[in-house]
Amino acid sequence: MSQSRQINVSKNGVPVTAIVALAIVFVAGLFVVGFDQGHIFSLVYGEEAFQDLYIHELTHDMRHAAGFPCH
């Protein structure tokens, strides 16, 4: 009597949960380094964040170096 748990896997045997988790990591990381103009901190600090652009300053050099459009 074997009973295997039902796990969602794609046809290559890769768990869908892993794909979704990694896809979220991909989009979030790309946004922070490549495109954020203060949006993330504005969730916490409001409009002021757009003036300070903290994340932008910290990721600024990599943004240029990795080929993303900047200033």
Added chain:
Amino acid sequence: MKTFLFILIVISSGAAAGLIHGSMNLIFVEPSLDQAIGIENQHLFASGEEKDTPEFWIKYDGYRTWQKSGQVLAGGILGISVGALFGIIFALSRNSLPGKTDIKKALVLAGIMWLAIYFIPFLKYPANPPTVGDPETIVLRGILYLIFIAISGFGAVGFYKLSQKLKTKKLVALVGYAAFIGIAFVAMPENPDQIAAPMDLVNNFRIMSAFTVSLYWLSLGIILGSLWHHYKPHKEIIPFN
């Protein structure tokens, strides 16, 4: 597949390759960035927006140190992010990638992804140092770059899938993709900004930038391939009764 081990391998290889990328940038790319920002400072002095005083340089140095420390951190974040995409595609395509070992398979995929989502977009929209970009066009430039990367990436996947379905040779997929991306390359609008900075500086920056990004992809392939080879996350867990 061992889900947790798989995610752990993907994240750590992305982080390691990203930290290598960030550190290499400190050596190879930062000199060009400093030079470009130096030109911006001269513009600020000339326009009277800032004064060439010791106070300015103290503020400036602190600001640049902060930005440079971010280079390595941002390298780690970007490395994990791009590594996550690489990990997904590697896991899904591992069985059909050429190469006997996981390291060879990972290097083949890293090469393909480097070409499709980095190098071809780089040829269309090359990296620019500070002082080149017009702040007015940043959103447009961001959208153009992202769209072109997406067109190229999905195009590569699309032609690969198509050749699988039609059971044709891989070369057919390659020729199809080449024609497709060639058309997109010509059809997409150019970067609207005029380059006023010295071309020597811009070219040097671009070469160094392309060099370290390529180093990232190479490291990513080797590290993920080695970890995969060692830990074999694709092996099934034997289900207990």
